Every structure is written in C-alpha cells, then in structure tokens.
Amino acid sequence: MLAPHRVASLPPSFYYIPNFITAEEETAILEKIPPSRWHTLHHRRLQAHPSTLSATSTLLAAPLPPWLLNPVVKRLEEYGVFSETPHQAPNHVLVNEYRAGEGIMPHEDGGAYAEVVATVSLGAATVLDFDQDRDNISAPFSRILQEPRSLLITIGSAYTELLHGIASVETDTDLNEETVANWTLLGEPDRFADGKSERETRISLTYRDVLKVSKVGTKLLGLGRR
Ligand SMILES: O=C(O)CCC(=O)C(=O)O
Numbered sequence: 328m329l330a331p332h333r334v335a336s337l338p339p340s341f342y343y344i345p346n347f348i349t350a351e352e353e354t355a356i357l358e359k360i361p362p363s364r365w366h367t368l369h370h371r372r373l374q375a376h377p378s379t380l381s382a383t384s385t386l387l388a389a390p391l392p393p394w395l396l397n398p399v400v401k402r403l404e405e406y407g408v409f410s411e412t413p414h415q416a417p418n419h420v421l422v423n424e425y426r427a428g429e430g431i432m433p434h435e436d437g438g439a440y441a442e443v444v445a446t447v448s449l450g451a452a453t454v455l456d457f458d459q460d461r462d463n464i465s466a467p468f469s470r471i472l473q474e475p476r477s478l479l480i481t482i483g484s485a486y487t488e489l490l491h492g493i494a495s496v497e498t499d500t501d502l503n504e505e506t507v508a509n510w511t512l513l514g515e516p517d518r519f520a521d522g523k524s525e526r527e528t529r530i531s532l533t534y535r536d537v538l539k540v541s542k543v544g545t546k547l548l549g550l551g552r553r
C-alpha cells in the first residue's frame with residue numbers, strides 16, 4: 328500500500344503521502360494542542376507526548392492523548408507503517424512549531440527510536456534538507472517538500488545517518504522537479520510552479536517507536552503525564 332508513495336530517487340526509503348489528513352482533521356488537531364505544554368527553544372517551540380524521554384532514552388509507559396491517536400495512528404495502522412517495529416505502533420510524538428524564518432539545525436536523531444519516523448505537517452509547507460556530512464551543509468544532498476496535511480515516512484538509517492534540517496528562511500526557493508526529490512508525488516505541485524514557497528507557521532507531529540519503555544512507576548508515582 329505504501330509502494331506508490333515511495334520517493335524514487337532517494338536511498339534508503341522515503342515515502343510521501345499528500346493529503347494524509349483532511350483540512351477539517353488538521354484544524355481539529357491544531358485546536359487540541361495544549362498551550363501549557365510548550366517548551367520554548369531558541370528558534371522553535373516543542374512538546375513531547377506522552378512525555379519527554381529520560382536521560383537513558385527511556386519512555387515511561389503511557390498512552391498517547393486521543394487527539395494524537397485519532398485519526399493519525401489509525402491511518403498509519405492501515406498503511407502498516409509501524410507493523411515491523413518492536414511495539415508495532417508509535418508510542419511517542421514530538422510536536423514542533425516553526426514560525427516563518429525559523430528552522431532546525433542539521434542533526435541526526437540518535438538511537439533511542441526504531442528506524443521508522445512518520446511526520447505529519449500541519450498549517451504550512453516546508454522543505455526538509457538532507458546532507459551526508461557536516462562540512463557540506465550549504466548544498467543539500469537532497470530536499471523533500473512537505474505540504475500541509477502530508478505524511479513523510481522515513482524507514483531505515485536516514486534519520487540516524489543522514490543529517491536533516493530545515494533552513495531558517497522566510498521563503499523556500501529553487502523548487503522544481505530536479506531539486507525536490509518528491510516533486511512527482513506532491514498533491515498540488517501547481518502551487519509551487521514559480522519555484523517558491525512562502526513559509527508560514529508550520530507544526531509537525533513526529534511519530535516514533537521508542538525502543539526502551541519502562542512500566543515501573545507510572546501508576547505509583549503518577550508520572551504518566553510529563
Ligand atoms: O519538524 C520536522 O519535520 C523535523 C523535526 C526533527 O527533525 C526532530 O524533531 O528531530
């Protein structure tokens with residue numbers, strides 16, 4: 328079921344699904360994001376559900392909130408996205424908010440998670456850059472354009488071995504079939520016909536399966552929520 332969505336030009340395995348959720352579902356999720364849970368960083372805000380991982384990259388077992396489960400996790404199940412990870416389902420979601428002009432420095436994600444990452448984009452489009460080494464971050468090895476309501480799935484070592492980042496720009500430029508790996512999979516390529524995409528506030532939901540889960544203490548200490 329995922330095969331038609333494979334980004335053909337890229338190793339190891341990227342899949343891009345435009346309109347993974349509807350505009351109504353997008354609005355409903357955006358309205359449910361709890362304002363009290365934001366951690367403010369230099370150039371973005373983020374929140375982790377059900378909680379931030381411990382220093383040993385362990386997750387305290389707790390369910391994801393309903394607004395993160397429905398419809399996204401149900402639909403991921405239909406596509407079998409997490410069917411081969413240790414818990415056969417995502418157990419952790421990072422919510423990142425970027426305003427126009429904000430991004431995330433090129434980084435690798437480390438080994439806390441199974442090698443399946445599913446990212447839902449809300450609110451606005453952005454461009455994710457992939458690079459093979461830190462000395463060459465000005466010329467991305469590959470770029471993926473993520474439209475609002477789309478799903479990007481990365482399977483394999485891409486997130487742990489490739490640097491990925493989002494440039495801190497107000498406008499993404501030079502977008503075309505040659506420079507954007509998922510161009511032929513876009514839902515509305517005509518919107519980018521002039522090669523440009525203006526940034527607006529984008530919220531991403533990054534679904535992952537954390538490998539180490541601790542069931543101890545969640546009930547006893549009431550730590551399930553943070
Ligand atoms: O917002 C995104 O799409 C990327 C987020 C990311 O790379 C991360 O949180 O590690």
Ligand SMILES: [Fe+2]
Pocket residue numbers: 434435436491
């Ligand atoms: Fe990352």
